[in-house]
Amino acid sequence: xxxxxxxxxxxxxxxxxxxxxxxxxxxxxxxxxxxxxxxxxxxxxxxxxxxxxxxxxxxxxxxxxxxxxxxxxxxxxxxxxxxxxxxxxxxxxxxxxxxxxxxxxxxxxxxxxxxxxxxxxxxxxxxxxxxxxxxxxxxxxxxxxxxxxxxxxxxxxxxxxxxxxxxxxxxxxxxxxxxxxxxxxxxxxxxxxxxxxxxxxxxxxxxxxxxxxxxxxxxxxxxxxxxxxxxxxxxxxxxxxxxxxxxxxxxxxxxxxxxxxxxxxxxxxxxxxxxxxxxxxxxxxxxxxxxxxxxxxxxxxxxxxxxxxxxxxxxxxxxxxxxxxxxxxxxxxxxxxxxxxxxxxxxxxxxxxxxxxxxxxxxxxxxxxxxxxxxxxxxxxxxxxxxxxxxxxxxxxxxxxxxxxxxxxxxxxxxxxxxxxxxxxxxxxxxxxxxxxxxxxxxxxxxxxxxxxxxxxxxxxxxxxxxxxxxxxxxxxxxxxxxxxxxxxxxxxxxxxxxxxxxxxx
Numbered sequence: 001x002x003x004x005x006x007x008x009x010x011x012x013x014x015x016x017x018x019x020x021x022x023x024x025x026x027x028x029x030x031x032x033x034x035x036x037x038x039x040x041x042x043x044x045x046x047x048x049x050x051x052x053x054x055x056x057x058x059x060x061x062x063x064x065x066x067x068x069x070x071x072x073x074x075x076x077x078x079x080x081x082x083x084x085x086x087x088x089x090x091x092x093x094x095x096x097x098x099x100x101x102x103x104x105x106x107x108x109x110x111x112x113x114x115x116x117x118x119x120x121x122x123x124x125x126x127x128x129x130x131x132x133x134x135x136x137x138x139x140x141x142x143x144x145x146x147x148x149x150x151x152x153x154x155x156x157x158x159x160x161x162x163x164x165x166x167x168x169x170x171x172x173x174x175x176x177x178x179x180x181x182x183x184x185x186x187x188x189x190x191x192x193x194x195x196x197x198x199x200x201x202x203x204x205x206x207x208x209x210x211x212x213x214x215x216x217x218x219x220x221x222x223x224x225x226x227x228x229x230x231x232x233x234x235x236x237x238x239x240x241x242x243x244x245x246x247x248x249x250x251x252x253x254x255x256x257x258x259x260x261x262x263x264x265x266x267x268x269x270x271x272x273x274x275x276x277x278x279x280x281x282x283x284x285x286x287x288x289x290x291x292x293x294x295x296x297x298x299x300x301x302x303x304x305x306x307x308x309x310x311x312x313x314x315x316x317x318x319x320x321x322x323x324x325x326x327x328x329x330x331x332x333x334x335x336x337x338x339x340x341x342x343x344x345x346x347x348x349x350x351x352x353x354x355x356x357x358x359x360x361x362x363x364x365x366x367x368x369x370x371x372x373x374x375x376x377x378x379x380x381x382x383x384x385x386x387x388x389x390x391x392x393x394x395x396x397x398x399x400x401x402x403x404x405x406x407x408x409x410x411x412x413x414x415x416x417x418x419x420x421x422x423x424x425x426x427x428x429x430x431x432x433x434x435x436x437x438x439x440x441x442x443x444x445x446x447x448x449x450x451x452x453x454x455x456x457x458x459x460x461x462x463x464x465x466x467x468x469x470x471x472x473x474x475x476x477x478x479x480x481x482x483x484x485x486x487x488x489x490x491x492x493x494x495x496x497x498x499x500x501x502x503x504x505x506x
Contacts, residue, residue, distance in 0.1 A: 037499070041277055042056070042273060045269040045272070045273055046269075047269045048266070048273055059267070060270060063263065063270045063271055063274070064188075066262065066263065067187050067188075067254070068196075070253075070254050071183070071184075071187060071253070071254055072199055074248075075180045075183070075184075075253070076199065077245055078143060078245060078249060079177075079180060079200050079201070079207075080207045081143075081147075081207070082143075082146070082173060082177070082207075084207045084210065084214075085149075085150055085173065086115070087207060087320070087322070088234060088235065089112070090321065091214075091323055092234050092235070093108070093323070093324075094327070095223075095234070096229070096231065100229065100231070101156060101157065101158055101159055102158070103162065104159075105447055107162075107163075109444055109447075111162040111163045111166050112439070113439055113441075113443055114163040114164075115167065115169060115439070116170055116437070116438075116439035117440070118166070118167040118168060118169070118170030118172075119170035119173060119174045119436045119439075120433055120437065121171055121174070122170070122174030122175060123174045123436070124293075124426070124429045124433055126142070126174050126175025126179070127182065127425045127426070127428060128289045128292075128422070128426065128429065129175070130179045130182065130425065131182065131292070131421050131422050132288075132289055134256075134259075135183055135254070136250055136252075136255060137250060138175070138179070139180070139253060140247070140249045142172050142173070143245070143246035143249065144246045144247075145168075145172035146172040146173045146176075146242070147239050147240075147242035148239070148243075149168045149169035149172060149239075150169065150235055150238055150242060151236060151239035151240070152165050152168075153235040153239075154228070154233075154235040154236045154239075175429075178428040178429045178432045180200060181414065181428050182414075182421070182425050184414075185414035185418070185424060186256060186257060186275065187254075189275070189278035190359070190415040190505065191278075191360070191362070192359060193411045193414065194407070194408060194411040195352065195356045195359050197407055198351045198355035198356075198407050199352065201351060201403070206348070214234070214237075214238075216334055218234050220334060256284075256421075257271035257272050257275060258271075280419075280501070280502035281502070282419035282420060284419045284424075288422060289425075292420055292421070292422025292424075292425065292426050295422075295423040296417070296423045296424075296426035296427045296430060297430075301416055301427070301475070302426075302431065304475050304478065305413040305427065305471070305475070306430060306435070307467060307471040307474075308409050308413075308431075308467075308472065308475065309409060309434070309435035310435040310437070311467030311468040312372075312402060312405050312435070312468055313406075313435040313436065313438040314438040314460060315372070315375065315401075315402045315405070315461050315468060316402045316403070316406065317439075317446075317457065317460060317464070318398065318446075318461060320439075320443060320446075321443075321446040321454070322340055323340065325454060326340055328452035339392075343392075343395050343396045343400070344399060344403075346396050346399070347399045347400040347403040347404065350371070351404045351407050354367050354371065354404050354408065358408055362505050363506070364415075364472075364476075365472055365475070365476040367408055368405050368408050368409065368412070368472050369472050371405060372405045372468045373401070373465070374400070375402045375405070376461075376462055376465035376466075377394075377397060378393070378398035378401065379394065379398050379458050379461045379465070380394070380458075381394030382395055383453050383457075384453075386452060386453075401465075405468055410428075412475065412505060413431060414427075416479055416504045416505060438464075442457075442460055445459070476506045479504035479505065482504050486501065486502075487500075
């Protein structure tokens with residue numbers, strides 16, 4: 001006896017829907033994009049099933065607007081303070097922090113490296129915990145912890161204390177950067193994600209700009225206030241502000257799309273629908289943490305992006321020594337603090353423009369490769385001449401090229417491995433974890449004996465640039481191969497007349 005074949009409001013038979021669900025399940029089980037179309041995914045939600053395209057578009061815009069206001073300003077501010085903790089020691093060094101604690105260059109570099117040891121240890125477990133918990137309380141908690149570490153920096157009296165304190169700050173900061181990357185990729189589609197990541201990367205660039213102004217204001221004017229040194233005030237003020245922001249973040253940050261209370265039921269369904277379409281039909285929540293980790297470990301994309309992220313962090317090794325590099329331009333101390341701002345402002349504007357272009361045209365390879373090559377050219381100028389104007393121009397190219405690459409690498413890796421969430425969390429954490437090993441050795445490439453050219457440091461930057469290009473080529477090659485397989489499965493060709501489904505961004 002044949003079962004009755006019903007037809008829904010969109011004209012789809014129950015047999016058709018069963019085949020779609022079977023195809024989706026098959027895709028979910030192997031962690032690869034399913035075969036469902038946007039219309040078919042819409043039919044899975046009771047609150048969305050009967051909406052017209054115009055109504056869907058209006059609802060989508062309403063959800064994106066709500067998420068933007070709830071998420072973007074908060075994580076941008078948190079990221080700004082997060083990065084201030086990484087660059088503040090460089091400006092404090094110019095104010096006598098290293099000298100007052102009696103640290104040699106070797107001890108100083110060891111302390112800088114120790115931060116990244118803690119960062120490495122806390123990376124993977126922290127991000128795997130985040131994938132299974134609510135982001136608002138977890139991200140707020142770790143921010144409170146690293147803020148406490150920043151406050152403790154003001155009480156340091158020795159190089160050993162410096163190393164211990166920086167290890168703790170690195171350990172507690174570890175899940176934050178991959179965590180907000182995971183949140184962004186879980187709330188925004190592959191078209192929207194690059195620009196959103198560029199926007200919160202303003203916290204990175206703004207921290208470098210703000211750090212210079214804070215240094216100019218605090219380190220130049222608060223020496224001896226209530227018996228404290230200027231660098232102590234630097235850490236106390238930054239730590240106190242971070243504590244306040246962490247408390248506020250607990251009440252403002254959203255959870256995941258499937259359980260956020262600031263959306264109504266229909267909006268929540270739209271948030272889930274958007275991500276299913278963007279992920280090729282794969283449900284983000286389908287597997288547990290350990291299964292996701294195993295899936296990530298078996299995916300070649302994970303190890304290619306490990307190389308790319310490592311190369312980008314290596315190419316950015318100058319950032320911990322930016323004030324010292326600027327000091328070789330022989331400006332006065334106040335000007336040295338202030339002229340750090342324009343290169344980062346230029347980098348941010350360029351990153352936003354390129355991120356919008358990358359998302360709009362769904363292309364990542366050339367958007368990463370061309371700027372990183374220009375960054376390498378800037379490095380060559382910086383280590384090849386003592387002309388201040390030329391070196392400053394080279395520094396602008398170097399900063400813009402490397403920061404743009406890091407931003408787009410994050411959106412690229414979460415686009416080609418869109419789901420499940422635990423797999424994506426593992427990939428982001430593994431790549432970010434391995435990339436931080438660069439900080440174990442790159443500080444030793446910028447000793448004071450290399451003043452004024454810092455050519456040893458320039459050489460390691462150029463190695464990073466070359467490796468970025470190599471890893472981008474590998475990513476594009478693998479994405480192209482996988483897209484050809486999807487074309488074959490769908491029977492798609494430029495002349496087939498069929499709608500092309502989800503594809504890997506190359």
